[in-house]
Amino acid sequence: MAGLLSFTVLIPARYASSRLPGKALADIGGKPMVVRVAERARASGAAAVWIATDDERIRAAAEAHGCGAIMTRADHASGTDRLAEAVAQLGLDDDEIVVNVQGDEPLMPPELVGRVAHALARRTAAIATAAVAITDAEELFNPNAVKVVCDHARHALYFSRAPIPFARDAFAGGQPRGRLPGGLPAYRHLGIYAYRAGFLRAYAKQTPAAIERFEALEQLRALWHGHRIAVVIADAAPPPGVDTPADLEHARRLFRGA
Numbered sequence: 001m002a003g004l005l006s007f008t009v010l011i012p013a014r015y016a017s018s019r020l021p022g023k024a025l026a027d028i029g030g031k032p033m034v035v036r037v038a039e040r041a042r043a044s045g046a047a048a049v050w051i052a053t054d055d056e057r058i059r060a061a062a063e064a065h066g067c068g069a070i071m072t073r074a075d076h077a078s079g080t081d082r083l084a085e086a087v088a089q090l091g092l093d094d095d096e097i098v099v100n101v102q103g104d105e106p107l108m109p110p111e112l113v114g115r116v117a118h119a120l121a122r123r124t125a126a127i128a129t130a131a132v133a134i135t136d137a138e139e140l141f142n143p144n145a146v147k148v149v150c151d152h153a154r155h156a157l158y159f160s161r162a163p164i165p166f167a168r169d170a171f172a173g174g175q176p177r178g179r180l181p182g183g184l185p186a187y188r189h190l191g192i193y194a195y196r197a198g199f200l201r202a203y204a205k206q207t208p209a210a211i212e213r214f215e216a217l218e219q220l221r222a223l224w225h226g227h228r229i230a231v232v233i234a235d236a237a238p239p240p241g242v243d244t245p246a247d248l249e250h251a252r253r254l255f256r257g258a
Contacts, residue, residue: 013103044113094198
């Protein structure tokens with residue numbers, strides 16, 4: 001990637017998980033999943049990679065595999081709050097770029113991590129994130145797939161679990177919802193973010209928004225308070241993250257074939 005950019009990757013990782021307890025330490029190819037995430041993050045060109053956790057077992061596993069780890073409080077309301085504490089512990093300057101990669105994304109493409117960091121460095125925005133085109137109608141109508149609508153400059157206008165943009169004339173006119181109308185600019189949000197450290201400090205103090213609470217989407221707080229979010233369009237969707245035992249087995253198969 002053209003140009004050198006110094007950025008830090010933070011990987012929030014908790015032991016608790018309702019569907020797959022201890023998933024951060026689940027074995028993938030002989031190493032804990034969170035370590036695999038850190039390895040992908042290192043390959044992105046990041047200057048530093050840190051795992052932020054509230055569990056001593058995760059810290060010990062990370063350090064046993066040569067990964068930096070930060071112990072954070074267990075009572076954070078959100079992953080973003082955990083990142084803000086990590087930024088404070090690391091003493092990062094306000095202008096330093098921090099990329100948040102989730103601890104359950106062991107096959108996150110390193111190239112996408114770097115693209116998001118570079119997008120924030122180039123754009124006038126508080127946050128940068130990523131999305132991929134939706135080509136399947138089932139995904140558009142799936143509330144677990146978060147959609148994003150952008151303006152002409154690829155800044156996010158809104159994120160939602162609802163099918164946005166909604167093709168009113170096509171769907172009202174009888175087109176089956178099993179098929180998308182041609183040209184519909186529908187994008188699925190990918191849960192990777194780049195922030196400046198100063199923004200993370202400020203964000204943790206901002207009042208949560210009603211739309212954030214109802215949609216259960218943290219990024220809506222930033223839009224509610226008037227912050228811009230730059231969106232990178234990925235060429236293809238990265239492999240899925242790990243939430244269930246079936247996801248874990250799928251990730252193991254993909255890793256063996258990577």
